Amino acid sequence: xxxxxxxxxxxxxxxxxxxxxxxxxxxxxxxxxxxxxxxxxxxxxxxxxxxxxxxxxxxxxxxxxxxxxxxxxxxxxxxxxxxxxxxxxxxxxxxxxxxxxxxxxxxxxxxxxxxxxxxxxxx
Amino acid sequence: xxxxxxxxxxxxxxxxxxxxxxxxxxxxxxxxxxxxxxxxxxxxxxxxxxxxxxxxxxxxxxxxxxxxxxxxxxxxxxxxxxxxxxxxxxxxxxxxxxxxxxxxxxxxxxxxxxxxxxxxxxx
Numbered sequence: 156x157x158x159x160x161x162x163x164x165x166x167x168x169x170x171x172x173x174x175x176x177x178x179x180x181x182x183x184x185x186x187x188x189x190x191x192x193x194x195x196x197x198x199x200x201x202x203x204x205x206x207x208x209x210x211x212x213x214x215x216x217x218x219x220x221x222x223x224x225x226x227x228x229x230x231x232x233x234x235x236x237x238x239x240x241x242x243x244x245x246x247x248x249x250x251x252x253x254x255x256x257x258x259x260x261x262x263x264x265x266x267x268x269x270x271x272x273x274x275x276x277x278x
Numbered sequence: 279x280x281x282x283x284x285x286x287x288x289x290x291x292x293x294x295x296x297x298x299x300x301x302x303x304x305x306x307x308x309x310x311x312x313x314x315x316x317x318x319x320x321x322x323x324x325x326x327x328x329x330x331x332x333x334x335x336x337x338x339x340x341x342x343x344x345x346x347x348x349x350x351x352x353x354x355x356x357x358x359x360x361x362x363x364x365x366x367x368x369x370x371x372x373x374x375x376x377x378x379x380x381x382x383x384x385x386x387x388x389x390x391x392x393x394x395x396x397x398x399x400x401x
Contacts, residue, residue, distance in 0.1 A: 159346065190364055192390040194398040205397045219368050219381075221349045223282065228344050228351035230368050230381065241313055243366045243383055245342050245353050258342075258353065260366055262385040267315040274328045275317040 158227030158248055159220050165246075165254070166217045166229065169206060178203045182253040189259050211235035222246070233261075281350030281371055282343050288369075288377070289340045289354065292329060301326045305376040312382050334358035345369070356384075 156164070161180060168177040178199055187196040187205070196202045212235065219230040231242045242261055249255035267275070279287070284303060291300040301322055310319040310328065319325045335358065342353040354365045365384055372378035390398070 158344070188401070189390075191385050191387050193387075193401050194390050194394075195401050196398050201397045205394060208394070208397075210393070219349060219351070221281070221346060221351050221368070222344050223346065226342060226344045228342070228353070228366075228368070230351070241383065243351075243368075243385075245344070245351070245366075260364065260383065260385040262314050262366075262383040263388065264314050264316075265386065267312075267317050270333070271317075271328060271331070274324045274331075275319050278311070278316050278318050 156252055157224060158222030158246060161248065161252070161254065162220045162222060162227045162229050162246055163217070166215055166220075166231065170215050172207070174203050174207050177206065180254055182249050182251070182255040185254055185256070187257045187259065189261070191260060224248075279375055280347060281345030281369060284371065284375070284377065285343045285345060285350045285352050285369055286340070289338055289343075289352065293338050295330070297326050297330050300329065303377055305372050305374070305378040308377055308379070310380045310382065312384070314383060347371075 165180055181199045183199050185199055185202055187202050196205050214234045216232040217229055218232055221228050225248045227246045229244050233240050233242045240261060245258045246254055247256040288303055304322045304325060306322050308322055308325055310325050319328050337357045339355040340352055341355055344351050348371045350369045352367050356363050356365045363384060368381045369377055370379040
């Protein structure tokens with residue numbers, strides 16, 4: 156399975172709360188990292204629990220899934236209680252085609268810096 | 279050229295301040311969007327200027343470049359005056375193999391929410 160197909164299945168299983176199917180995509184020693192909070196989750200069991208225990212009645216909508224054989228990325232819309240947030244995740248697969256490493260980002264809104272108003276519009 | 283090769287050339291040209299080579303990768307009606315600030319830049323000329331005028335003596339280091347034929351993503355380290363920031367960008371190519379759309383994110387650090395300390399370590 157290509158990285159893009161694996162990532163697509165990954166998000167389908169997350170959406171379905173299919174934690175057994177989700178875990179089957181992960182290497183036993185998978186590492187999940189969030190550089191913004193400098194948090195790291197190690198191992199399939201802990202990372203499945205991290206997702207299964209995530210609070211709220213959330214909905215996931217993949218907007219982009221890209222990749223080659225061993226590496227890929229997704230851009231998703233994550234909505235909980237009507238509030239939507241963007242999530243960006245980079246995936247590395249191991250030799251067995253399982254997810255070995257994830258680097259995940261949750262960007263927040265901020266005010267644009269001054270000095271580029273002549274080049275941009277706001278939406 | 280695959281999306282991954284194009285993105286690799288994109289960052290090489292940015293690093294080299296080769297704005298003519300950079301512009302040659304872009305569709306004339308390229309659209310660059312930053313969802314965090316809700317800013318949009320339209321057109322090759324404005325987007326080249328947006329990059330060429332970006333302030334500071336910055337350095338770009340690509341950490342991941344992934345993609346298929348028409349879509350791709352990059353995860354870069356952007357450093358200016360010794361301060362590093364992560365940049366995530368999703369690219370869509372047009373039929374001519376030029377970059378037609380970019381969605382760019384600049385995530386900031388934040389404190390982790392409580393309740394998951396039993397699953398995570400900090401780095």
